[in-house]
Amino acid sequence: MTTFLSILMRDLRLALRQLSDATLVVLFFVLCASMFPFAVGPEPNLLARIAPGVIAVSAALASLLSLERLFLTDYEDGNLELLALSPTPLELIVLAKVVVHWCTTGLPLIAAAPLIALLYRMDAAGMPVLLAALTLATPVLSFIGAIGAALVLGARRGGVLLSLLMLPLYVPVLIFTVSAIDADLAGLSARPHLLLLGALLLGVLPLAPWACSWALRQALE
Amino acid sequence: MTLFEGRDLTCHRGLRQVFTGLDFALPAGGVLLLTGPNGSGKSTLLRIMAGLLTPVAGALFWGDEKVTEDPEAHRGRVHYLGHLDAVKPVLSAAENLAFWGGLRGRPNADVARALEHFGLSHLAKVPGRMLSAGQKRRLALARLLVSPAELWLLDEPSVGLDDASLDSLGAAIARHRSDGGRVAAATHVPLPVEDSEELTLDDFIGGPEMELAW
Numbered sequence: 001m002t003t004f005l006s007i008l009m010r011d012l013r014l015a016l017r018q019l020s021d022a023t024l025v026v027l028f029f030v031l032c033a034s035m036f037p038f039a040v041g042p043e044p045n046l047l048a049r050i051a052p053g054v055i056a057v058s059a060a061l062a063s064l065l066s067l068e069r070l071f072l073t074d075y076e077d078g079n080l081e082l083l084a085l086s087p088t089p090l091e092l093i094v095l096a097k098v099v100v101h102w103c104t105t106g107l108p109l110i111a112a113a114p115l116i117a118l119l120y121r122m123d124a125a126g127m128p129v130l131l132a133a134l135t136l137a138t139p140v141l142s143f144i145g146a147i148g149a150a151l152v153l154g155a156r157r158g159g160v161l162l163s164l165l166m167l168p169l170y171v172p173v174l175i176f177t178v179s180a181i182d183a184d185l186a187g188l189s190a191r192p193h194l195l196l197l198g199a200l201l202l203g204v205l206p207l208a209p210w211a212c213s214w215a216l217r218q219a220l221e
Numbered sequence: 222m223t224l225f226e227g228r229d230l231t232c233h234r235g236l237r238q239v240f241t242g243l244d245f246a247l248p249a250g251g252v253l254l255l256t257g258p259n260g261s262g263k264s265t266l267l268r269i270m271a272g273l274l275t276p277v278a279g280a281l282f283w284g285d286e287k288v289t290e291d292p293e294a295h296r297g298r299v300h301y302l303g304h305l306d307a308v309k310p311v312l313s314a315a316e317n318l319a320f321w322g323g324l325r326g327r328p329n330a331d332v333a334r335a336l337e338h339f340g341l342s343h344l345a346k347v348p349g350r351m352l353s354a355g356q357k358r359r360l361a362l363a364r365l366l367v368s369p370a371e372l373w374l375l376d377e378p379s380v381g382l383d384d385a386s387l388d389s390l391g392a393a394i395a396r397h398r399s400d401g402g403r404v405a406a407a408t409h410v411p412l413p414v415e416d417s418e419e420l421t422l423d424d425f426i427g428g429p430e431m432e433l434a435w
Contacts, residue, residue, distance in 0.1 A: 002323060002326055002328050003323060003324055003325075003326060005323070005328070006320055006323025006324055006328055007323075007324070009323075010309075010312070010316075010320045010323075013312065013316070014309065014311060014312070017311040017312075018311060076305075077305055077306075077307055077308070077309065078303055078304070078305025078306060078307035079307045079309070081273060081301060081303055081305070081307070082301070082307055082321065082324060083324065084273065085271060085272070085273070085296050085299060085301050086296065086324045086325060087293055087294075087296045087297035087325060087326065088324075088326070089293070217273075220273050221273070221274055221275070
């Protein structure tokens with residue numbers, strides 16, 4: 001437990017001292033989302049309708065952008081060897097790192113999402129479900145992405161490979177996030193979609209740290 | 222007395238056989254110096270001892286028990302100092318050390334004493350990116366002192382060290398040994414340690430070249 005807290009505190013401290021990393025992710029999210037009106041045209045009804053999808057896709061891309069560095073810096077400077085040789089299970093260490101990744105990228109994305117929704121004039125009634133769906137979806141993105149980040153360690157052009165590997169796996173998360181918001185806006189219950197997102201989160205919570213630590217040990221061989 | 226032993230170890234890197242049939246034994250208080258030319262497998266052997274690499278054949282024993290039977294206990298016994306110093310550029314020297322202590326379950330470790338031993342006290346608050354290569358190496362060595370571990374695995378610990386720091390390292394090793402600790406170190410230069418055993422990895426090169434498998 002002390003090790004878990006040590007890693008949590010260190011990674012948070014690193015993120016706070018390199019605040020530009022987290023800021024860049026949010027800026028990318030906002031910029032990426034604001035590209036769509038230029039491409040699809042300024043028709044207000046259309047924009048309001050695609051808003052949930054744009055937010056979900058932009059959030060997935062932004063999360064992916066920051067995931068490459070999740071283990072890479074520790075791998076390159078030798079800290080990963082020390083993490084792997086800690087008497088604490090590597091799974092717990094990975095869990096701490098992913099939690100910090102979510103706090104430093106997922107949370108800011110959730111905070112920035114209403115801004116995009118406003119830009120697209122999405123019906124404000126859908127806002128609570130948008131936030132709820134993103135709160136469940138962003139940790140899933142972090143956990144799934146962490147597996148990819150661990151798998152591509154040591155590979156050349158790891159970032160591109162990571163996107164290729166992970167984007168298909170993000171599809172279910174996108175589907176349930178968007179369908180939750182759409183259902184709510186159409187006057188239906190968002191509950192089943194949110195429950196499915198919750199189930200995804202519960203699934204990856206134990207699975208991802210286990211898969212990551214296996215991949216990390218391979219990377220260190 | 223428990224011996225740390227490697228029996229009949231074989232290791233391949235890629236398709237190349239690095240060594241085969243290698244045995245070593247390291248008693249409590251002992252020092253094993255690994256010597257040999259570049260590429261002879263010193264670092265590889267240290268990584269195997271740490272449990273980062275799995276040998277193709279053979280096994281490591283702690284006393285009578287195979288270390289693979291309880292890898293967590295083995296990790297708790299090992300301090301591994303690799304080629305990389307693992308110093309985080311945005312954390313101060315003291316913060317780096319405190320984290321390494323916490324990583325091994327010693328969040329309240331005596332960081333100041335470890336820094337002082339390697340003459341880094343005045344740099345405690347300096348961020349890692351401002352340290353010179355030698356200072357980073359000393360900081361990495363100070364890691365050995367913030368949490369106890371019975372087995373120190375040092376990969377060329379003297380790289381970048383000045384004479385005074387080399388003596389500090391010698392003193393740290395001597396104290397570690399008097400407490401019953403053991404050290405395995407890969408080195409090209411003589412380390413300031415007394416009655417050490419030497420394992421020359423030259424002897425293990427050879428064996429048939431592995432054929433390309435495809």
